[in-house]
Amino acid sequence: MRVLGIDPGLTRCGIGVVDVSSTRTPVLVHVSVITTSPDLPLEERLLLVARGIEAVLDEHRPDSVAVERVFAQHNVRTVMGTAQVSGVALLAAARRSLPVGLHTPSEVKAAITGYGQADKKQVGAMVAKVLRLAAVPKPADAADALALAICHAWRVPLGSAVTGATSGSTRPRASVDPSQLTPAQLAWRAAEQGAVAARPAHKLAR
Incomplete structure (x- = not known):
């Protein structure tokens, strides 16, 4: 499955294309930023953004x-520009009869990091990972x-245990069934468990 992710913005519009296999392993295809x-x-x-999005759609042909x-947002001018670019993106997808998924920032953060309030640095680190x-x-x-793009490809109904784990915690709780976690959430858990295991014993005892 090939997914085009669009982070709408009038000055900078993020573009990312990934291929995700049946095992939900993502592979980078293309990444760029359209600037105006x-x-x-x-x-x-808006015309420049539209042309940039359409060029990526035609070159990489996402599913x-x-x-x-x-x-x-508090900044009305910013949200207006974001909404206008979103409309351009939706129109470009509709012209090619492509299904579109709309995801909130917290949904994306939860899917990628396992924590719906993660900051941009954490999201970027997990994307790279x-x-x-x-x-x-x-x-x-x-x-x-x-x-x-990764969130859209991985998006599956989560059980209440997983949902609860991503609210106010940076790691899944012990009661979460690992089979219900996305690959990124599993990677996040493994990274944190590795960090704990690496700490000196006297620090763990505190």
Whole structure:
């Protein structure tokens, strides 16, 4: 399954394409950021973003598209630009009869890190880990787009135990069935367990 993730933004629009196998192992196909100048008229900026998205759609031919769901922010101007770019992305996908998934930032964070309140640094680190990249994709918009694509491919109904584990905790609780976790959540658990095992015994005893 090939998924195009779009982190909508008028100045920077993150683009990420991943292939995800039947074992849910993601592989990087493409990552980039479409940029537009604030000095340009709004309609020209939207046209540049539309052309960039359409070029990626035509070159990489994804099976589906994942877009970050727009939500209210204090900065109305920012959310308006985000909403306008989201509309451009949805239109481009609809023209190609591609299914679209809308995901909130907390849903993406939970799928990628196992924690719905993870910061951008944690998300970027886990994106690099699951895609086996030598470095975190830059800027953050690029990593966010890849996270969206991975989240969309991995998105499955989670049991109440998993849902509870991703609220207010950076790791799954012991009662969570490992078979219900995404590969990234398993990687997060393994990384934290490895960090605990590496600590000196006198520190663990505190």
